[in-house]
Amino acid sequence: MAVIIDGKNLAKKIRSNLKVECDKLKEKGIIPKLAVIMVGDNPASKVYVKNKSIACNEVGIEYKEYLLDANIKQENLLDLIKKLNNDETVNGILLQSPIPEHLNINEAFKAITYLKDVDGFTPSSVGKLCIGEDTFVSCTPLGVIKMFEEYNIDLNGKDVVILGRSNIVGRPLIQCCLQKNATVTVCHSKTKSLEEHTKRADVIISAIGKPKFVTADMVKNNVVIIDVGINRDENGKLVGDVDFENVEKKASYITPVPGGVGPMTIAMLMNNVIKATKEQYKEKLML
Numbered sequence: 684m685a686v687i688i689d690g691k692n693l694a695k696k697i698r699s700n701l702k703v704e705c706d707k708l709k710e711k712g713i714i715p716k717l718a719v720i721m722v723g724d725n726p727a728s729k730v731y732v733k734n735k736s737i738a739c740n741e742v743g744i745e746y747k748e749y750l751l752d753a754n755i756k757q758e759n760l761l762d763l764i765k766k767l768n769n770d771e772t773v774n775g776i777l778l779q780s781p782i783p784e785h786l787n788i789n790e791a792f793k794a795i796t797y798l799k800d801v802d803g804f805t806p807s808s809v810g811k812l813c814i815g816e817d818t819f820v821s822c823t824p825l826g827v828i829k830m831f832e833e834y835n836i837d838l839n840g841k842d843v844v845i846l847g848r849s850n851i852v853g854r855p856l857i858q859c860c861l862q863k864n865a866t867v868t869v870c871h872s873k874t875k876s877l878e879e880h881t882k883r884a885d886v887i888i889s890a891i892g893k894p895k896f897v898t899a900d901m902v903k904n905n906v907v908i909i910d911v912g913i914n915r916d917e918n919g920k921l922v923g924d925v926d927f928e929n930v931e932k933k934a935s936y937i938t939p940v941p942g943g944v945g946p947m948t949i950a951m952l953m954n955n956v957i958k959a960t961k962e963q964y965k966e967k968l969m970l
């Protein structure tokens with residue numbers, strides 16, 4: 684039987700530590716603030732944004748939402764980002780994805796100033812991550828790394844297989860795991876014989892978005908499983924990418940869905956807002 688990695692509880696502990704840091708900033712007259720931009724009316728995004736606002740409230744971070752019409756022009760979206768870049772009361776800017784297809788999301792991410800890039804999506808953050816400099820790391824990969832650290836799972840020399848190569852999960856995870864001295868393999872939809880890779884993996888991190896894709900016959904005994912996927916099964920139940928019930932019997936550690944990576948992602952957003960605020964007030968805080 685595997686150890687179940689309790690992301691919910693760990694995230695709660697992190698939020699409570701961040702509240703202490705947030706209170707200290709407030710004692711110095713600094714109130715951390717997150718601005719969230721949402722374009723259009725995506726139901727899933729509404730739930731994610733609501734959870735982020737609840738977490739901000741718990742930690743003591745001020746939260747402001749900007750709801751933009753689905754038909755907004757790119758230039759108007761960029762204008763809002765520029766306004767928030769220049770607003771000294773705003774410490775972090777988050778553009779909730781997805782946004783409507785007529786808009787260029789990469790151009791929008793690029794417009795966010797580095798110091799307020801709490802999602803770690805700007806070219807500066809991504810570039811710094813690639814060369815191993817301290818930076819804003821996107822929240823899901825950062826949450827996964829915190830889980831390894833908290834459960835003393837050492838990646839040094841381990842074969843880590845990442846399923847999925849998206850800009851928000853798979854790609855930053857490559858760098859995060861490399862920094863921990865893992866040997867990293869990345870699989871995607873064009874990978875041949877994916878099972879050959881998963882069967883020899885010491886650690887599998889799955890972020891592909893397919894319910895119960897990773898089955899027990901695809902993994903070796905004592906594998907560590909991190910399930911990033913959030914999917915609905917045929918009965919509408921929330922499930923990950925991993926067939927939890929059967930894979931758990933072979934794994935040494937495994938994350939559940941829900942209650943695994945999801946809460947950690949939001950806790951890491953809070954972490955990044957506090958980090959951004961401290962960075963912006965570095966000189967004042969040194970006094």
Ligand code: NDP
Nearest residue numbers: 847848849852871872873890891892911912913944945948
């Ligand atoms: P994307 O759709 O952007 O990327 C999916 C990746 O999976 C792509 O790289 C794709 O390959 C690969 N893929 C798809 N099908 C297969 C297959 N059959 N075999 C191998 N690889 C495949 O998804 P995201 O990265 O945004 O999200 C992935 C999952 O994680 C989703 O379920 C999402 O809801 C969840 N998620 C959860 C978060 C959390 O906080 N827990 C945060 C973010 C996402 P290719 O590049 O070739 O198309």
